[in-house]
Amino acid sequence: MVPLSYYLILSGILFACGVTGFLIKRNLITIFMSIELMLNGVNLSFVAFAAQWHALSGQIFVFFVMVVAAAEAAVGLAIIIAVYRTRETLNVDQINLLKL
Amino acid sequence: MTPNLHLWLIPLLPLAGAAINGFLGKRSSRQAVSTVALVFSGAAFAMALWVVSQFSSLTLPYIETLAPWIRAGAFQVDFAFYLDQLSLIMLLVVTGVGFLIHIYSVGYMWEEGGFYRFFTYLNLFMFFMLTLILASNYLLMFIGWEGVGLASYLLIGFYFLRDSAASAGKKAFIVNRIGDFGFLIALFLLIKHFGSLNYAELAHVISPLHIETHAGLFTAIGILLMVGAAGKSAQIPLYVWLPDAMEGPTPVSALIHAATMVTAGVYMVSRSHVIFDRAPSAMTVVAIIGTLTAFFAATIGITQTDIKKVLAYSTVSQLGYMFLGCGVGAFSAGIFHLMTHAFFKGLLFLAAGSVIHAVGGEQDMRKMGGLRTKIPWTFWTMTAGTFAIAGIPPLAGFFSKDEILWQASRVSLIYWGVGVFTAFLTSFYMFRQWFITFFGEYRGEAHDSHEHGGHGHDSHGDDHGHGHGGVHESPALMLGPLVVLAILSVVGGWVGIGNRFENFLAPVFHSTATISADSFDAPAVSTESTSPESLSPASKSEESGKNTELLFTAISVGAGVLGFLLAWQLYYRRPELPTEIAAKLGGFYYTVLNKYYVDEIYAAVIVKPLIAFSSAVLWQGIDRGIIDATLDGSAEGAREVSDSMRHMQSGNIRSYAGWVAAGAACIIVFMAWMAVGTR
Amino acid sequence: MHLILFLIFGAVCVAGAVNLLLQHHPIDSALSLVVVMGALAAEYLLLGAEFVAAVQVIVYAGAIMVLFVFVIMLLNAGEEARSGGSRVAWIFGVPGMLIGSILMAWILLKHSGTSRVEIGALPGSPQDIGWLLFHDYLLPFEVTSILVLIAIMGAVVLAGHAQSQTRAIEKKEG
């Protein structure tokens, strides 16, 4: 028996780590991974709530989040590759022109 | 059992045609474009015929509700179609004549640019016109009403590279707006006082009301409706756009500005007969406007030299007749004239188009003449039309015009007198046109040198467009509709023999007769005498009226014949006379020639002050001084604020993320605070 | 038992997430993320969401993260460069984030009541999930399929852009 709040706090920690990563990391890919971490944190809370409310819908939402994450990863990484081709750097602090 | 008619298909078919041509037509061949246009308008006609075949098994009025549209409390407007005898006749006229003119247009427009555009607009027009006549409420009718205005604008300005065409289109649009304004206010009044715009509901609500108690309201609504009708149907004082509308291609003039759209006003007034029956003053206004328009337009028509302008003024004049009919309560006579007019005026325009086509784009009658032998088909069809409009029995125009005049005479002999005189004028200017165009010597200069070549073209040159030398008959594609319409112009009036037409329409205007009989007599007499139920009490007056009617008929036929004789005398036997007469009349002649300077008066009295006011107060004062100044000021302020704020926009993604995180934190703190606060 | 397993995998999760932040090389971060995802899959199993757990491993760890590793290898991304970065992020972002998460944790602990979950609290069997997915959530499912399709096209266009451009230039010159 584990209180639901533990799961939620774990999910919150993961999310917070993701946000922090987004804020402090400089590598574009790492930043992108931080986003994935945030999504994972959210997924955990979805599953936890699904267990609490005995509603499978929560798990369904996880699938949708995963699909969106996959799509996002595909497009995002393609963008990263395109950015790298033109700017030859992955440092976000140097990618600040809002255009390629 | 009432079969499902699928009325919605009828307007939607031309719309589909318009959509296909509009989206794909640019890259399609002319054959494909014309096939699409003809198939869809033909299908609409076929549907209409099918509806006729089903008509006897219908319980009328047949109402087909497609979808709810506006639901606001008790007020409710649906997308619904309404079919009764009146809309059936309109449906047949619009789809039938429309289809014929589509066929004609394929031949007429073949050489023109923007072929697909033309048919897109034409089909679009059909869609809106059919919506207008099949609508089951005033709002849907108003959609069609505005839509035909749009189509009309687009088609008048079809040759938009020509400045005159573009401004004619604008003129038509703007003048129509004035009428629509009246129409809209009438609708608002209806909504306010009766809470509905459906014909059926309105009839139900209005029928028990007594004229004494609501006369003012009904008069107001009636006159406002008449303003709308005057705009659309080119009545005084809003008729000025129609002659200019002749800038459009001739089939357009035939379809929109003669046969169908301009008659929408008559249709609308007839459709509103419940209201007009209770507004005698409004009826009088309608009748007077109709009479005046008929007369003045006819006088202008006498002096015109442009073949299409003559027909345009003739249209205005004939529309005046229809309004006269409606104004004296003879709605079915008005509709009857509407139908026959659609036949012969459509025919006349198409024939005029054929003439123009034949002489290579020339529209001035003075440069024609002697065309009788060169374009015999056109000549004979045009002849049928001319005789029909002149009211020579037994052609179509005779029956309908005579019916209107007879009904008018029962209200006031003044209407009748002016009407007969107008009939004389009509006959005169139509035969004048006929003689100038087809008799005498050919006066076109441009083609004289090509005369011998022109004959060569005659034998095989059907597919030659205008602008080519030589007078030549139009292709069969154009002549076919001419012949059909000519036959209709000859026999179309026979349906009115023995009041059959009126009896057919009687159920529509029936409520008029029974209700107004006890409260109001004058405009109701006509329908009363024709409706079968009330035949027996009125049979006595019928008996005595028979002789009078014959006398009046004789007089109006006489007027027509007189017109013919005068034209024959002036333009066939002694062609030099008209110039002398014109010289003698001097100023008056020029006044008429310049259309009584109405355009100029409008320009001076309305347009110029309006422009002056707009530019001085609205433009410089309000727009520049207040609106623009406010806008510029706020833009300036925004720029200054942005200048200071843009340092936040460093372009650094992580800074943005920082702002987002800080904002999210603020929201969380706020929510937590709220949550704690509520505990 | 449940609590112990939860704590073990939770600790692995947090350790992986923190490691993601601490590592300077993207590939190390990526691998820590894989660890986080694996541990999360275990947490899902504890909650009874076995299908979600399997999909988490297959899709997240097995596909998305491989894609990340692939891109890191492809671009040969090196150690993170030390650059000034953003003061805003440090001044507002990190404290804001900290405040927010601490508040949330406090609220959750204080106000989430006594609801508890057990091992396998809600068995998410593939049949049930399939039923939900293809009946109740059919429309969202189809919409996401379109989303994925668009994403595929977008990725192809974006990543293939430079090549096609050079190809076009070559064609012009050649």
Place this chain on the structure above:
Amino acid sequence: MNVGIFILVSVIKIALVFFILLTAVAYTVWLERKVVGHMQNRWGPTRVGPFGLLQPAADGVKFLFKEDLTPPHVHKTLYIAAPMIAVAFALTSIAVIPFGNWVVLGDIYTPLQITDVNIGLLIILGLTSLGVYGIALSGWSSNNKYSLLGGLRASAQMISYEIALGLSLVGVLILSGSFSLREIVDAQAGHFWGFIPKWNIFYGGQFVAFFIYLMAAYAETNRIPFDLPEAETELVAGYHTEYSAMKFAMFFMAEYANMITVGCLATILFLGGWHGPIFGPYILQTILPVFWFVAKVFVFMFIYIWVRGTLPRFRYDQLMAFGWKFLLPLAIANLVITAFIVALKS
């Protein structure tokens, strides 16, 4: 059955299965050398033991005692971890493979399978999809351009073919209605038309799926004709160029263990698992299913080797085109048709 006996039985099963698996891995290598040798008109290993049967043992000893070289400029942690990752995931997936019926020994009633989970197939898919990390990381951490290329190729190829592989399995899943490998096998028991076994490859019409599975499996295990990641002629052995001794042996083991897993999976999903003619006394009835299972896996392995001895290697773009433009649409079509037929039947 109490927990103690359960754990005991499980430990015994695990030990047994892993012993057999490792032996099988070793002897598959021997088998491959032998078979390919005969196909190429050579003898293959003959020196060590009769028919060279002790060759695997000799190889093992050699790997153990070779110098374990770690090149400079490698990313050390990952360099060491990569082969372990590879071999660990390859060996773990055998855990959910059922290779026989239930066994009754006194009051112990246990399946011939380390553990029967109801999402067994997904676990195998998950583990194989994680196996790519071993190869990708080894390629990257070696700091060698050939290795890097090998690693890149491997990850791209395995992601691509995993889709076709997964889709080819869905048809079978639809037919059996379960993710549990044991239930999938059970669904294939019996015959139709009197003599044809009800295997998915016959009864369910999944031969197209089997073909797709076969192709995708070759790509997933980096075998000829899809062994681009370790193409020795162009990449100098690809991702494991820099590896030697036991680390190299781990990759080797991982590859062959994967082959065996894939073979087991093919047997379970398409070839009816342990089903076959069963007769005789009880002891025979227990052993025969295992025998049929092993025999089918063996046939599958033989096809592997046969293909290796016959086919040339694809070009990389051909490989990708084949996977995305042929196998994937084919798998989708197969899935749609299967689903349609099942829907019509029910």
